[in-house]
């Protein structure tokens with residue numbers, strides 16, 4: 001498969017699995033791959049086989065029972081299929097692991113099952129029904145990339161959709177036990193290749209084990225060449241033998257030679273983390289850490305959702321570039337992530353609505369840009385679809401006058417209420433205080449507060465939008481304030497409503513509690529939070545450009561759509577020069593300057609020096625006006641890094657978000 005322009009696998013829909021259903025001797029039906037002519041699991045006793053081969057082969061019952069680490073136990077798998085192996089691992093974990101233990105499952109899948117097939121295949125195992133239900137409910141669209149699912153408060157599943165070797169080479173995380181599954185090497189030789197075994201080895205923890213049902217020579221040779229030791233043990237049922245083994249000293253992960261500056265800092269103690277800023281960026285990091293059992297103090301000078309995240313309603317949407325680039329990948333991953341995250345956080349949909357979002361193709365260039373985007377990104381229609389003006393009008397419930405991109409699963413959120421809800425996560429102490437300075441303390445960080453007191457924390461996350469570079473440690477991170485004002489109008493009874501969020505340059509969501517919100521303005525380098533009548537006028541003009549027929553209908557129904565008839569709210573967001581958020585460890589800018597000064601003379605001469613960071617200091621900022629799509633994923637990224645877990649994004653995308661990327665770029669350019 002040819003790569004996209006950014007060198008990563010194409011951002012596209014994956015082919016879903018084609019199944020045949022066959023009855024076994026007990027009369028139960030079981031899935032078989034029509035393409036590979038092989039079974040997903042043994043039709044006689046698939047569960048017992050999984051328990052023997054993968055759980056027993058990795059000694060999981062004993063290892064789970066003895067698991068005392070704060071980080072989760074990590075299982076990696078090569079072919080997720082129906083998920084039977086992973087559900088059995090979860091059941092085994094529930095039966096054996098201590099209460100505080102956590103389990104992290106990472107599985108690759110090149111041909112995901114359709115949701116209905118998945119549910120049908122798992123229905124064979126009634127005693128796994130509640131586990132299967134959690135999986136089926138969150139089952140992602142078949143889009144290449146990483147999809148994080150929360151199966152249980154203690155169990156996370158990252159589905160890496162795409163080819164196993166390719167996906168594992170992009171994985172940023174380390175594995176304790178491998179399930180080397182996949183159709184038999186004779187039926188699926190393309191998978192059982194040297195690059196797969198090499199990627200597994202490089203992502204193994206010291207002492208990692210593996211188990212596989214096959215004893216094929218190509219597997220034994222491949223594992224050995226990659227550094228795994230194997231032995232034959234009795235197989236399940238009629239299969240005489242299978243392989244188990246492990247890797248004592250995994251090889252160095254060679255990927256960091258090209259970008260040593262992004263090498264992650266070593267894991268540190270993480271009992272108490274201070275998060276500065278309780279907008280969507282900070283509140284979501286605080287929530288992600290608290291859920292992992294970390295004590296969090298969430299500090300904000302005003303309170304949750306008081307500043308840029310304080311609107312009563314905001315659109316959950318993204319604008320993706322016509323040509324694939326890492327930024328678009330991050331935003332699409334973020335949109336899909338936010339969607340699953342919201343459904344889990346608030347299943348009753350009090351804080352959000354998956355109303356769908358239409359991005360209208362208005363203006364001279366936008367129709368061609370959307371057409372290029374669709375041609376280059378064959379994504380499932382459940383994610384994004386090109387629609388005609390008539391279809392757009394039907395979905396919006398009002399005349400749109402233009403074709404559009406429809407994101408049927410995107411929608412809108414109540415950001416202020418969401419921030420408050422996140423701040424109430426058990427384990428978070430909310431404190432109203434301004435942090436004026438950060439100093440290294442005995443065991444981490446000392447925060448100096450505006451009232452003259454101090455607070456000690458093992459680690460600190462800065463999430464104060466445009467103020468995030470006010471600390472000595474972050475002063476070199478370029479950030480720009482961006483003022484944004486939304487307007488809202490009280491709707492008369494029986495005013496027509498929208499069926500989707502409709503956006504062009506601004507956005508108009510369906511009415512909420514009798515108010516229609518629209519906006520927002522976008523004024524770089526303006527940090528003023530006062531509501532301006534001129535901004536109301538600008539929002540009205542954009543509304544008129546986007547939905548003239550709807551505006552006329554509202555006026556006819558009696559809505560006062562004049563600057564004087566509107567209420568509003570202005571907030572200040574932050575943007576980075578490249579418009580990608582900053583999410584990750586804070587680089588020690590002075591150390592980077594020294595270590596990488598030579599790049600100015602020769603950018604190809606890369607010194608073998610890992611990037612130094614302010615140990616235990618992190619940032620999530622520069623989410624601009626798309627924070628609802630980017631901040632929750634960035635929060636998982638940071639919490640995963642802090643807690644020494646696999647990342648919910650491919651390594652090149654985590655690098656793309658790295659707060660030090662501009663420092664390197666400037667050094668290379670000699671700035």
Ligand code: SAM
Nearest residue numbers: 079080081082083084085110163164182183191
């Ligand atoms: N572990 C599965 C379960 O518990 O149901 C059964 C796995 S099934 C025997 C093999 C799986 O490997 C299929 O879902 C297939 O689509 C997947 N697969 C085949 N080739 C692959 C590849 N190159 N990369 C990733 N997955 C692959």
